[in-house]
Amino acid sequence: MNTLELKNILKFKIDRINDKKFLEALTILIESKTDPIMSLSNEQKNKLEESRNEYLLGNFENNNVVNEEMDKWLKE
Template structure:
């Protein structure tokens, strides 16, 4: 079944439902899916751009090197 066919089937079934609580539950599920779109503030966008620039310039630590450093600190 294609995505379009599935959507049409779900819409058809929902249109037959008269249970308000059930419809509210479905609405909540659909709202949670649409809320997964992340909206960033200007500060967050700026921070991401800065981080990307640092990464491209090689200004980062590998996971292995951080783990090694942590092991050294823990042994002290």
């Protein structure tokens, strides 16, 4: 049995299934094989590595501090 024949058999069998929970589980399984995997450019990878290194060196601000600074800036 070739790939096309197998796909057609599966389509036929799926059309006959009425169990919503089973179909939802099958959808998750199929999506795990068909959803594209996000790929990053070299520039994006480099920026992520730079950000990681900055974080490891302690060069970051606490989210609360940043929010306070933004609130202050917006009020000016």
